[in-house]
Amino acid sequence: MDIEQKQADLIDYFVKQAHNHKEESLPNVIVEATSNSSLFAFSEILAVPNITQLRGTKYSVFVDVLQLFAHGTWSDYKKNVERLPPMVPDQIRKLKQLSVLTFAETNKVLPYDKLMQELDVSNVRELEDFLINECMYSGIVRGKLDQLRRCFEVQFAAGRDLRPEQLENMIRTLESWSTSSDNLLVSIQDKIKWADTKSEMNKKHQKDVEDRMEAAKKSS
Amino acid sequence: DEQVLIIREKLAELYESEEEWSRAAQMLSGIDLDSGIRMLDEAYKLSKCVQIARLYLEDDDAVNAEAFINKASFLVSNSQHEVLNLQYKVCYARILDLKRKFLEAALRYYAISQIEKRQIGDELIDEEALEQALTAAVTCTILAAAGPQRSRVLATLYKDERCSKLKIYPILQKVYLERILRKPEIDAFAEELRAHQKALLPDNFTVLDRAMIEHNLLSASKLYTNISFEELGALLGIAPLKAEKIASRMIYEDRMRGSIDQVEAFIHFEDDTEELQQWDQQASLLNL
């Protein structure tokens, strides 16, 4: 949640910039936003009318860039490299950081080999340096590097901008979590009731035994 | 005796003016402060002990300085002389620093940096002096052995607003956040250090090297579940076997949790918290 706090001001700033700039200077705003080292969310900027109105103009491709940073990965960029404008190093780094967040959405354990392939990194040292300096130390990801199993175990990853189709899955997960919690609480209640009942029965049985012993002593 | 005392003091003054600190100190140490024949007042004795210690410290002679500061420590508790008391504290801190008792030195420097009075006796305490004391506290803490005690002092310093204005703040921040320090940062830090803080140790590492390697090792333990000796060596900038040795010492001294597999040549950094305890630690997730 730290990430959201840190980037809230930046989002406001770039949204204002997008509102206030004319069409010709919006590409610069987009490049600046996608190069900023502390910004990892772009939905708000994408939603600005000035930006959406770039579609169909000669600057339409910059909306695609913004879309890529909102939802896409480094691989997506490589597949469309001819169509899209060239990226500055800060943008490339940002896109690779965002790619790691996307991988972490579906898997908690990220194999080194897959990461090296997806991020165009040639060796483990370079990969680990990237994960340490650009991902963990920038606060977007928390996890542990496992050299023996050659993987990165993710404990926390910042959320990326959501695609509409992801919403349903999220709601289902939340409902499932809520249901599991409710069921567990019911289960615990049952166990408490069972324990109480058992305890009562034991006490009663104990008393019966003691009463019979007393009666036996008296009669003898 | 009175005349000898005066001569010695005058000669010491001359030596001081020529920056021959140790000679000045030797001249003054010839004054018999403990003689039963003459009654010298406690304040005078204290001032001489502190003065001699300060002179020896100008030549980084911790051994002789300590001898006189130890004498002074019997006198300082009864002293009402604020300037002398302050000078005593500063000497003590510097001696600990020279003897590489860095954490203790840091605490004493920090206490000095928190002096509120801006005038003590005739001496004006300027902000720069306090800043120097604070910087010295930070430096010594960074050089101290990595572990829980140092972490506590680091936290205190990091949360002290004054530190954020120091030139040394960026490295303090990284050390506090347990982040790996890279060579350019270490080299920049090294430029601000004094000779004894970069001195060579028996194991062929300097004081600074050892502090940085141990810090980086601890930082690595936060990032890795396990790491090979070779990669660890590469990360720390030292030979793999040396990395293993330093790691094993830190584990043995309980300054780092882990185990070493010499067969596979791996270090495993352990968080041996019980499973259910780990699960409980995630309770904050429910709050979120």
Add this chain to the structure above:
Amino acid sequence: ENSLLRQVSSLLRRLPVIESEKFQDDFL
């Protein structure tokens, strides 16, 4: 609210918080 959605998304990715045989045994 995009910020909230991102936070929820990040939160859900943390589940399950522990997955190991030892944990399952202890939990049961």
